[in-house]
Amino acid sequence: MSDSDSDMEVSLxxxxxxxxAEFRQEEQQxxxxxxxxxxxxxxxxQKRKKEGMNLFQEDWQLSQFWYSDATADLLADAxxxxxxxxxxxxxxxxxxxxxxxxxxxxxxxxxxxxxxxEFDKRFEVMAxxxxxxxxNYEVPTEFESEIKHKVDRLxxxxxxxxxxxxxxxxxxxxxxxxxxxxxxxxxxIAKHRLISCTGERMKDIMKKVYPETNITTFLPExxxxxxxxxxxxxxxxxxxxxxxx
Numbered sequence: 415m416s417d418s419d420s421d422m423e424v425s426l427x428x429x430x431x432x433x434x435a436e437f438r439q440e441e442q443q444x445x446x447x448x449x450x451x452x453x454x455x456x457x458x459x460q461k462r463k464k465e466g467m468n469l470f471q472e473d474w475q476l477s478q479f480w481y482s483d484a485t486a487d488l489l490a491d492a493x494x495x496x497x498x499x500x501x502x503x504x505x506x507x508x509x510x511x512x513x514x515x516x517x518x519x520x521x522x523x524x525x526x527x528x529x530x531x532e533f534d535k536r537f538e539v540m541a542x543x544x545x546x547x548x549x550n551y552e553v554p555t556e557f558e559s560e561i562k563h564k565v566d567r568l569x570x571x572x573x574x575x576x577x578x579x580x581x582x583x584x585x586x587x588x589x590x591x592x593x594x595x596x597x598x599x600x601x602x603i604a605k606h607r608l609i610s611c612t613g614e615r616m617k618d619i620m621k622k623v624y625p626e627t628n629i630t631t632f633l634p635e636x637x638x639x640x641x642x643x644x645x646x647x648x649x650x651x652x653x654x655x656x657x658x659x
Contacts, residue, residue, distance in 0.1 A: 482635045486514035488654050489609065489634070493567050495652060496603025497524045501566050504590050506531040506549065506583070508571040508611070510637075513540060524601075529561060531586075533573075554585040565590040567607040575613040583610075584623035594626075607650050614643045630655040 481489070489511045493503050503525065505512045512530045515523060530541040531549035538546040547559045551572065568591055572583040587608065594606040610624060611634045620627065627647040632655035634644040651657055 480510040480637050481508070481514075482637045483514070485634045485636070486510045488632065489569060489611070489646075490514040490518070492609060492648075492652060492654050493569055493607065494518075494523065496599050496601045497567065498600035499525055500527070501525045501599060501605065502527040502529075502561055502564050502592070503567045504529045504531060504561065504565045504569075506568065506570040506586060506590075507533070507551070507573050508569055509534070509537045509540065511569055511571075512537075516540070527561075529559070529565075531557065531559075549586070551579055551582045551586065554582040555589050557586075559590075562589050564592050566592055566605045569609045569611075571611045575616055577619050580612065580616055580619045581623055587624070604650060608648060610647045611644055612647070614645045617645070620647050624649075628657040631658050 480486075489508070493505070493511075494515065497503065501524065505515075505528070509530060509532055512528070515528060529545050529547055530537060531547045532541075533548070533550055535548060540546075547557050549557050568587055570583055570587050572579045587610075591608065592606070597605050599605050608624070608627060610620065610627065612620065617629060620629075624647060626649045628649070630646045630648050630651075632646040634646055636644070646655065648655070
């Protein structure tokens, strides 16, 4: 090994150690921020939660990829449009959409019955204990919640692009959703709405597990430029999308 090769190895090792130290420091800072939020007064918490996803680093091992602000906002609007104070909404495995809802002015959130189902327990800080449900798609019906068969509007974003995850997630959807009886909210809009965002290559599986949905013209985007082409499937049209012909 030449002297130059030896110097490069030492240099790379030093850089790697520096990067590791920086990563650990950032993780410690985030842990301290979460602890502050847990201990904060309600008024302080209401201010901090407006920071949304800025407090949460993606964990790629959990297949976490946050939506862009524009996508999260549109999906939040799709869930809220025409809802009333009795509408029950569930967001499954899509915390960036839940964050987008929370950032809206209070007058734009017609219902308090909005729940986040998520495997990553960090997000209990965001949703609060009364609206956070720990959820593992591998056991799709084993979660503690009083809203089984009571959800009017559901957004579900299975974390992995494979048949097993899509199928088990659809079982959860069926357990959560109230029967679609065609009823309307107090605002005259259909009470029932189902949305699922996932990879385009899942379309054949989606036809099996959600036969009532259609692929829409809306193209979800992720904030980090995720290369997988995502599509939005839904069982309704509105001003945010139409069914693709």
